[in-house]
Amino acid sequence: MTLPRYKNTFLTAAAASALLLTAACGSEATDDDSSAATAPAAAGGSADSADADPSAASSGGYAAGDYSAEGSYQTPGGTQSVVVELSLDATGTITSVEVIPQADxxxxxxxxxxxxxxxxxxxxxxxxxxxxxxxxxxxxxxxGGFNKAIDEIKAQAAA
Structure with missing residues (x-):
């Protein structure tokens, strides 16, 4: 069956729009697949040594203190990153968190x-x-970037 030209054009535009919206919004499958395969390793951060207390090791093996790390991830528009700053208490529980957007x-x-x-x-x-x-x-x-930053913070806070 042949559709009239205007209907065919409309359906093609609708399909293209749906594809672009899906790519821009992402999905968990896209996040897992693309960030694992193409995202560069997270940039390292450092613990604020004045606030970290190595003697206060948590049951999870973490020192209480304030930590910061940057994590990158892949988007359809390229590589992006976020900075994560958080505080851990002596039990390894997050007491405060701030994500600082780095998008361009x-x-x-x-x-x-x-x-x-x-x-x-x-x-x-x-x-x-x-x-x-x-x-x-x-x-x-x-x-994806947040989780990479958390992995880096875990390494920094390991007692």
Missing amino acids: GGNSEQFQGRFAGGIADEVEGVSIDDLDVSKVSGSSLTS
């Missing part, structure tokens, strides 16, 4: 802003060993 514009800036605004509700009061962030406030790709 476009959709990533919007998604990182939403992620940064909602992450504290998801992770404060949770043990750093129990974190498994996959999507916050509609942003699934940003979690």
Whole structure:
């Protein structure tokens, strides 16, 4: 069956729009597949040695203190990153967290802003060993950078 030209054009435009929206928003499968295969290793951060107390090792083997790390992840528009600053108590529980967006514009800036605004509700009061962030406030790709930064912070805080 042959569709009239205007219907064929409309259906093609609708399909292309759906594809672009899916690529821009990402999904958990895209996040897991693309960030694992193409994202560079997370940039290292450093613990604030004035605030870290190595003698206060938690049951998880972490020192209480304030830590910071940067994690990168892959988006359809290229590599992006976020800075994660958090405080751990003597039990390895996150007492405060801040995500500082590093996006260079476009959709990533919007998604990182939403992620940064909602992450504290998801992770404060949770043990750093129990974190498994996959999507916050509609942003699934940003979690890849967040999780890489958390891995770096775990290494920094290991007692």
